[in-house]
Amino acid sequence: xxxxxxxxxxxxxxxxxxxxxxxxxxxxxxxxxxxxxxxxxxxxxxxxxxxxxxxxxxxxxxxxxxxxxxxxxxxxxxxxxxxxxxxxxxxxxxxxxxxxxxxxxxxxxxxxxxxxxxxxxxxxxxxxxxxxxxxxxxxxxxxxxxxxxxxxxxxxxxxxxxxxxxxxxxxxxx
Amino acid sequence: xxxxxxxxxxxxxxxxxxxxxxxxxxxxxxxxxxxxxxxxxxxxxxxxxxxxxxxxxxxxxxxxxxxxxxxxxxxxxxxxxxxxxxxxxxxxxxxxxxxxxxxxxxxxxxxxxxxxxxxxxxxxxxxxxxxxxxxxxxxxxxxxxxxxxxxxxxxxxxxxxxxxxxxxxxxxxxxxxxxxxxxxxxxxxxxxxxxxxxxxxxxxxxxxxxxxxxxxxxxxxxxxxxxxxxxxxxxxxxxxxxxxxxxxxxxxxxxxxxxxxxxxxxxxxxxxxxxxxxxxxxxxxxxxxxxxxxxxxxxxxxxxxxxxxxxxxxxxxxxxxxxxxxxxxxxxxxxxxxxxxxxxxxxxxxxxxxxxxxxxxxxxxxxxxxxxxxxxxxxxxxxxxxxxxxxxxxxxxxxxxxxxxxxxxxxxxxxxxxxxxxxxxxxxxxxxxxxxxxxxxxxxxxxxxxxxxxxxxxxxxxxxxxxxxxxxxxxxxxxxxxxxxxxxxxxxxxxxxxxxxxxxxxxxxxxxxxxxxxxxxxxxxxxxxxxxxxxxxxxxxxxxxxxxxxxxxxxxxxxxxxxxxxxxxxxxxxxxxxxxxxxxxxxxxxxxxxxxxxxxxxxxxxxxxxxxxxxxxxxxxxxxxxxxxxxxxxxxxxxxxxxxxxxxxxxxxxxxxxxxxxxxxxxxxxxxxxxxxxxxxxxxxxxxxxxxxxxxxxxxxxxxxxxxxxxxxxxxxxxxxxxxxxxxxxxxxxxxxxxxxxxxxxxxxxxxxxxxxxxxxxxxxxxxxxxxxxxxxxxxxxxxxxxxxxxxxxxxx
Numbered sequence: 001x002x003x004x005x006x007x008x009x010x011x012x013x014x015x016x017x018x019x020x021x022x023x024x025x026x027x028x029x030x031x032x033x034x035x036x037x038x039x040x041x042x043x044x045x046x047x048x049x050x051x052x053x054x055x056x057x058x059x060x061x062x063x064x065x066x067x068x069x070x071x072x073x074x075x076x077x078x079x080x081x082x083x084x085x086x087x088x089x090x091x092x093x094x095x096x097x098x099x100x101x102x103x104x105x106x107x108x109x110x111x112x113x114x115x116x117x118x119x120x121x122x123x124x125x126x127x128x129x130x131x132x133x134x135x136x137x138x139x140x141x142x143x144x145x146x147x148x149x150x151x152x153x154x155x156x157x158x159x160x161x162x163x164x165x166x167x168x169x170x171x172x173x174x
Numbered sequence: 175x176x177x178x179x180x181x182x183x184x185x186x187x188x189x190x191x192x193x194x195x196x197x198x199x200x201x202x203x204x205x206x207x208x209x210x211x212x213x214x215x216x217x218x219x220x221x222x223x224x225x226x227x228x229x230x231x232x233x234x235x236x237x238x239x240x241x242x243x244x245x246x247x248x249x250x251x252x253x254x255x256x257x258x259x260x261x262x263x264x265x266x267x268x269x270x271x272x273x274x275x276x277x278x279x280x281x282x283x284x285x286x287x288x289x290x291x292x293x294x295x296x297x298x299x300x301x302x303x304x305x306x307x308x309x310x311x312x313x314x315x316x317x318x319x320x321x322x323x324x325x326x327x328x329x330x331x332x333x334x335x336x337x338x339x340x341x342x343x344x345x346x347x348x349x350x351x352x353x354x355x356x357x358x359x360x361x362x363x364x365x366x367x368x369x370x371x372x373x374x375x376x377x378x379x380x381x382x383x384x385x386x387x388x389x390x391x392x393x394x395x396x397x398x399x400x401x402x403x404x405x406x407x408x409x410x411x412x413x414x415x416x417x418x419x420x421x422x423x424x425x426x427x428x429x430x431x432x433x434x435x436x437x438x439x440x441x442x443x444x445x446x447x448x449x450x451x452x453x454x455x456x457x458x459x460x461x462x463x464x465x466x467x468x469x470x471x472x473x474x475x476x477x478x479x480x481x482x483x484x485x486x487x488x489x490x491x492x493x494x495x496x497x498x499x500x501x502x503x504x505x506x507x508x509x510x511x512x513x514x515x516x517x518x519x520x521x522x523x524x525x526x527x528x529x530x531x532x533x534x535x536x537x538x539x540x541x542x543x544x545x546x547x548x549x550x551x552x553x554x555x556x557x558x559x560x561x562x563x564x565x566x567x568x569x570x571x572x573x574x575x576x577x578x579x580x581x582x583x584x585x586x587x588x589x590x591x592x593x594x595x596x597x598x599x600x601x602x603x604x605x606x607x608x609x610x611x612x613x614x615x616x617x618x619x620x621x622x623x624x625x626x627x628x629x630x631x632x633x634x635x636x637x638x639x640x641x642x643x644x645x646x647x648x649x650x651x652x653x654x655x656x657x658x659x660x661x662x663x664x665x666x667x668x669x670x671x672x673x674x675x676x677x678x679x680x681x682x683x684x685x686x687x688x689x690x691x692x693x694x695x696x697x698x699x700x701x702x703x704x705x706x707x708x709x710x711x712x713x714x715x716x717x718x719x720x721x722x723x724x725x726x727x728x729x730x731x732x733x734x735x736x737x738x739x740x741x742x743x744x745x746x747x748x749x750x751x752x753x754x755x756x757x758x759x760x761x762x763x764x765x766x767x768x769x770x771x772x773x774x775x776x777x778x779x780x781x782x783x784x785x786x787x788x789x790x791x792x793x794x795x796x797x798x799x800x801x802x803x804x805x806x807x808x809x810x811x812x813x814x815x816x817x818x819x820x821x822x823x824x825x826x827x828x829x830x831x832x833x834x835x836x837x838x839x840x841x842x843x844x845x846x847x848x849x850x851x852x853x854x855x856x857x858x859x860x861x862x863x864x865x866x867x868x869x870x871x872x873x874x875x876x877x878x879x880x881x882x883x884x885x886x887x888x889x890x891x892x893x894x895x896x897x898x899x900x901x902x903x904x905x906x907x908x909x910x911x912x913x914x915x916x917x918x919x920x921x922x923x924x925x926x927x928x929x930x931x932x933x934x935x936x937x938x939x940x941x942x943x944x945x946x947x948x949x950x951x952x953x954x955x956x957x958x959x960x961x962x963x964x965x966x967x968x969x970x971x
Contacts, residue, residue, distance in 0.1 A: 017301070024300075033217035034210015036433070038382045039466040043889035046382050074210030087208040091200050094854045097862065098688030099207030100382040100433030106208065125897040132889070134382050134434045135688050137861030138897040 003067040007032070008076030016063050022056075023047045025063035026073060034074035034103045038132075045131030048104030049073050055108045057130075074103035077110065085154040086110050086145065095144030097135035104131055109145045118149055194917060195697025196707055198854045202692045212431040215386045216463045218401050223388065224253055226452050226462035227303035228445060229293040229310050230472065231285040234321070234543040234882025235332065236314035238281050238292075245309040246295060251302030253456050255310065256294040256448065258282035268337075269417050269447055272440070272659055273517070275346075275508035276337075277546060279444040285314065286334055286506035287545050288884050289471035294448040296456055319543035319882035320344060323480060323503035326540035334506055334541045344541040346508050351522035351599040352497075352534035360495035360532040364486035368574045372566055373951040374559050376478040376503070376544070376876040378470050378892060379551040381687070383433025385473055386463030389449040393457055397424045402446055405435045406725025408683055409662055411717045413442055418450065429715040435687035436866075436927075437550030440511040440727050441474050467887045474511070474547030475876055478503040479521075479559045485567040491577050493528050493586045498563055500537040502548070508539065509546035511727070512555045513657040513664065519549055519556030520648050522599040526564035527608055527646045527820060528586040533598040543882045552866060552927035554649050554728050561645040565932035569642070569939070570948060578625075579642050579936070580616060584609060587644075594913070601648060603818045604912050604920075605848075611908045612644060615822035615844040618906055624826060632944060637829035639941025642822070645929035649921040650733025650817045659724060665812045666730075667721030668738035670699065670746050672805035674792040676785025678703075678710045680742070683723020684735040685715035689923060690855045691731065695739050697851050698917065702743030703750075703784055704770020721808060729819075729921035732851070733912075738811035740916040745807035750791075752801050754782040757790045817912045817920035821845040823864075825933040829941045834960030836938055838868055838899070843930070844906040848920035853907075856922050861903050863926025869895045871934035875953050 004013040007030060014029055026035045026049065037059055038046035047058040050072035077084040086109045089095065096102040105128055112119055112127040119127070124142045133141065148154075206212055243255040258280035261267040268276040281292050293310050297303035320326050320334060326344040335341050361367055388401040398420050404410050407427040415422035432439065445462045452460035464473070480501040486494045502518065504510060512519045518537035525533045549555055568586075572579040587608040588595050595603040616622075624640050631638045654663030669681040680699050686692065696710040713719050723735060747767065754772040755762040758780060765772045765781075773781025782790065784805075791797075791805040826840040845860055873893040876886035886892040911918025931952065938954045939947055947962050 019301070027216075028300075031219070032210070033214075034212075036214070036383070037216070038384070039889045041466065041888050041890050044382060044466075074208075078209060083208065090208050091204040094201070094858045096204065096207055096688075097690065097858055098382065098432065098434040099203070099212045100214070102207055103210050121902070129896045129898045132382065132894050132896060134380065134436065134865075134894070135862045136858055137863075137865035137903060138900055139861055139903050140858055142897070142902070 001064060003064055005066050005068065006070040008072060018064055020063045021059055022061040022063045022066050023058040026058060032073050032075050036100055036103060043132065045104045046101045048107050048131060050107050050111055053111060053114060055111050072107065074106060077106060083154060084110060085148040085151050086113070088151065088154045089144040089147035093140050093143040093147050095136065095141045101131060101133045105133065105141055109148060112145070113149055117152065193850045193853050195701035195851060198852060199693065199697070199707060201690050202696065203690065214383055214431050214433055215388060215401050215403050218388045218430070220388065220390055220459040223459040223461055224296050224298055224452065224456055225300040225303045226449055226460050227295050227300070227307055228291050228448065228468065229295070229307045230468065231281065231288060231290045231292050233285060233314060233316050234288040235317040235319040236285045237317065238284060239313040239315055241293060242311040243293065246306040249302065249306040249309055251297045251299060252295060252306045253298065254296040254452065255306070256280070256451060256455065261451065264451070266447065266451060269442065271507055271509035271546070272511040273508045277507040277509055279447050283337060287543050288882055289468065289545060291444040294452060296452045296460055321543060321878050321880060321882050323501050323540050323542055326542055334543060346504055346539035346541060347517045348536065348538050349517045350534065350536045353532060353598065354534045357495050357497050357532040357534035361484065361486045361497065364494050365489040366574060367484060367486045368570050369482070369484045370567065370570050370949050372481045372483055372563060372949070374477040374479045374481065374562055375952055376475050377551060377870055377874045378475050378876055378886070379436035379438035380470060380892065380894060381434030381436055381438050384464045384466060384469040385439060385443055385445065386461070387446045387449040388459055388461045389453040390459040391450065391453040396420065398450060399426045399428065400450060401428045401430060403432055403439045404429045405439045405685065405687060405727050407685060407715060407717050408722045409659060409724055410442060412662060413660065426718045429685045432687040436552045437476065437727055438474055439687065440550070441509055441547070443473055466889060470876065470892055471884045471887045472545050474509070474550040475505070475545055476548065476551035476553055477559060478548060481559065481563050483563050483567045485571050487571055487575070491575050491582050491585055493530055493571070495530055495532040496525055496564060496567065497534045498524060500535065502537055502539040503542050503544065504539050504548050505542060505544040505546040507546040510548040511659070512549045513651055513659060515656060516555065520554065521556040521560045523557055523601055523646065523648045524560035524563050525597045525599060526561065527588060527644050529588045529592065530598055535599070544878060552863060552924040554647055554924045554928055555651065557647055558928045558931070561643070561928050562932050565643045565645065566935065566949065569936045573948060580612070580621060583642065583644050584612060602815060603646065604815055604914055605910050606646065606818060606820055607908070607910045608644065608820060611820065611844050611846050612822045614906050614908060615824050615842050618844065618904060619824040619842045621824065635831070637831055637941045639827045639829065639937040639939070641825040641933045641935065641937025641940055643929050643933035643936065644822050646818055646820045647729070647925055647928055648816045648818055649729035649924065650813055651728050651730055652816055653814060654812045662724060663812070664724045665810050666723030666735040666738050667808065667810045668735065668742040669721050669808040670742045670806065672746060672784065672788040674789050676705065676709070676788045678705055679713060680710060680739060681713045681720045682735050682739060683721050684726040684731040687726065689726065689731060689859070690852070694851045694855060695736070698736055698739045699743045702740055703747050705784055729923040732919045733817045733915060733921040734811060734813055736919055737813065737916045738809050741811060742807050742809045745809060746805055749801065749807060750784060750787045750805060752798050753791045753805065754787050756797055757782055757787065757795050814914050817848065817915060819845065819847045819920040819922060819925050821925055821929050823929050823933040825937040827937040827941055829938070829959060834956040834963060836872055836954055836959060838901050838934065840904065841901050842904045843926060844908065845922060845925055846908040846910050847922035847925065848909065848911045848915065849918035850907070850909065851919065857905055859923050860905055860926045863924060864903055864930050865895050865900050866927040867930025868900050868934055871931045871952050871954060873953050
């Protein structure tokens with residue numbers, strides 16, 4: 001069957017098998033490998049992309065179901081060379097280690113901040129609670145998203161305060 | 175926590191009491207990851223590449239009667255179907271494990287665990303390969319399985335490994351450490367002895383990226399390129415050469431970006447070998463990537479230790495001795511990844527952080543009809559089990575003596591002046607200063623206030639628990655005289671080149687699965703030679719581009735490879751001195767070093783920077799005898815001892831009396847990993863490990879039913895903490911450098927996974943003290959906790 005959708009602002013039309021999952025369509029057909037796959041059972045969220053601005057787990061969405069919709073993947077987060085504040089936040093606050101869950105986490109963060117620009121830590125935790133990270137223990141992901149909330153124009157904002165929380169200052173020293 | 179306290183000068187720490195090489199800096203690997211430009215194995219697409227899929231056994235124990243692949247071969251898109259019979263013809267049906275056993279690559283005679291590899295389909299896309307699996311007809315004669323390790327040695331137990339000649343039972347090994355007679359004597363004369371059976375259940379590392387490979391065999395020049403999710407690319411290359419017959423110089427193993435390892439990606443799995451065979455058979459590159467169920471059901475599990483613990487003490491709380499007998503469930507093949515001489519890993523560090531008179535352990539390993547593995551999940555070669563044993567037993571003793579568990583620990587710590595400390599089972603702890611670390615954790619927690627709060631809550635019927643764990647790790651394996659894997663000594667190499675313009679590349683034998691080596695190893699070099707970290711590239715994970723070494727696991731990257739990198743940088747610095755002397759027309763001994771520059775003693779204005787020296791080395795200056803015209807060096811580091819990081823953890827839980835649900839309210843972790851490199855990365859590693867600990871203590875378990883069906887085969891059943899199950903971690907640190915490591919660093923990757931589970935369980939049991947609960951096995955699920963509150967001690971999960 002033929003499907004058409006917008007991927008990161010670009011219209012695409014492809015012939016596919018009806019059973020193809022959106023995650024495989026994105027990775028294998030479009031060769032956008034920033035979207036990962038981790039569990040098959042909608043538990044881990046490493047495959048999260050945005051469909052019309054809402055996070056969806058692309059392992060549980062048929063590519064055909066995305067027909068006519070707008071999809072954003074991690075490759076669409078940055079504006080050219082300018083990173084999204086969420087991407088900057090993850091680098092500033094060490095919100096990633098192996099990087100595998102990171103694209104999905106960042107896209108969920110972007111959707112959260114679009115709807116709620118100043119989330120409380122618990123709201124951030126709830127927003128990412130459908131996603132698993134095995135490396136970070138989540139606290140630095142929460143801090144990364146807080147950083148993005150505090151820097152809506154990232155470090156490109158002339159007035160942006162450099163209030164990066166230094167992890168060494170968050171630790172107690174003997 | 176935002177308290178920053180000044181630390182009094184610590185003369186023993188020298189100038190190590192600070193992070194090195196620019197301290198907290200952003201990671202050099204992050205720009206590609208946040209753009210979705212990481213390159214993981216499944217991202218690799220080669221021209222003409224085919225896709226493999228594995229047919230797995232639906233039962234745990236069965237004779238293989240027949241396999242019919244006719245329909246599968248006829249399926250559109252299928253290129254090849256490989257069975258055990260095909261592999262037998264190639265001599266590849268069985269492969270050696272990392273513990274001197276063998277493991278079936280594909281079943282030829284008998285299925286030995288559910289999920290075992292039965293056949294391999296190669297097709298032109300992943301969907302076609304999966305479709306064809308369903309078309310393979312297999313006939314099995316189902317046999318009774320051995321599921322309970324306690325029954326594995328029964329006289330009537332089915333013999334699982336009848337492939338091994340002369341095998342009449344399911345026994346693998348007996349191992350012991352310590353002195354039995356001395357320990358028995360201590361126990362016989364002790365005022366107090368308490369005993370407890372502790373089960374450390376089977377769990378799984380479950381990295382977010384499953385295991386996979388892309389094999390590309392070129393039949394013209396006989397060269398194999400294997401992209402693999404491996405934590406040990408060099409060891410894999412050597413083993414592939416030994417198994418496949420492809421000469422080692424014709425094998426290149428590439429471990430690209432890896433989506434988490436935690437020990438899951440140390441072993442060589444049948445899928446990797448099948449991808450290689452598939453490529454040889456079809457003449458095309460073959461990709462194989464397992465799904466989550468395959469990962470959880472067939473790759474290296476962790477733990478599965480049944481431990482009988484006994485602790486002896488005086489009535490005023492001086493711990494005298496510790497002994498344990500362990501039954502270790504190794505699954506159907508003994509495939510644990512650990513140094514050859516240590517079949518129970520480093521479990522014999524179970525004496526922990528305490529100064530004892532005697533200790534003894536025995537460990538018996540048995541086969542069962544379950545997936546193989548056992549050493550994985552950030553365990554530092556079974557230090558997780560050891561720490562859990564001693565820290566639970568100390569808590570149980572505290573309850574028996576009616577002593578505060580913090581006070582009991584403080585009373586029994588090995589004292590600072592006793593280091594280097596020879597323990598009773600053969601280890602020599604390199605350095606430690608436990609009491610300040612323990613006291614800092616208590617101060618951060620507000621320990622006395624927490625106990626007051628708990629007392630008030632108990633009077634109101636509320637369930638609050640405070641759990642302590644104090645762990646000592648043993649990491650950085652290891653001295654090659656004692657430690658090898660299949661004969662390969664556990665040393666690591668490093669090569670450093672300073673290019674003519676003063677930029678550098680350092681090539682290391684370990685590789686990163688998220689630890690941030692590209693940043694921290696550049697920081698180590700920066701500290702030693704004064705070139706900024708951003709001017710130093712770290713190359714890893716490619717056997718064609720890096721020196722030989724055993725890889726990243728057991729928290730060994732910083733203790734072993736980090737030492738190699740520091741030493742190779744010092745070698746370059748020393749070479750630079752000779753070259754600078756030639757350039758300045760003076761003698762090397764007349765030069766003095768300041769970071770990044772050699773200058774003339776007494777005249778600091780006359781000197782040469784590393785960049786100038788590098789250009790000089792490659793230039794036209796007449797070099798002294800014996801100095802090559804470059805600024806390069808290489809070393810292989812053989813560590814003289816392991817390193818012994820330690821830490822004090824305090825967990826505070828609240829339990830819902832109506833449901834048994836455990837909420838981790840606070841977790842305070844004070845770690846001492848010696849000299850610190852990048853505090854941001856250290857904190858991240860600790861946070862991740864603490865989450866593992868909460869997961870194991872409260873949620874994670876791989877169970878089996880009586881037929882040997884795996885009950886933890888998906889993330890629907892194998893539960894991993896999300897952001898909602900863990901608190902905002904509170905971390906602190908002390909610094910006690912390793913005296914034998916070049917920069918004093920000890921390693922930290924597994925400390926929190928090793929140290930945190932007993933803190934959580936101790937907190938849960940503490941909360942349930944009003945119900946008379948003395949112990950509860952992990953995971954402390956709501957069902958188990960609620961049942962324990964009803965007085966039933968061995969409820970189901």
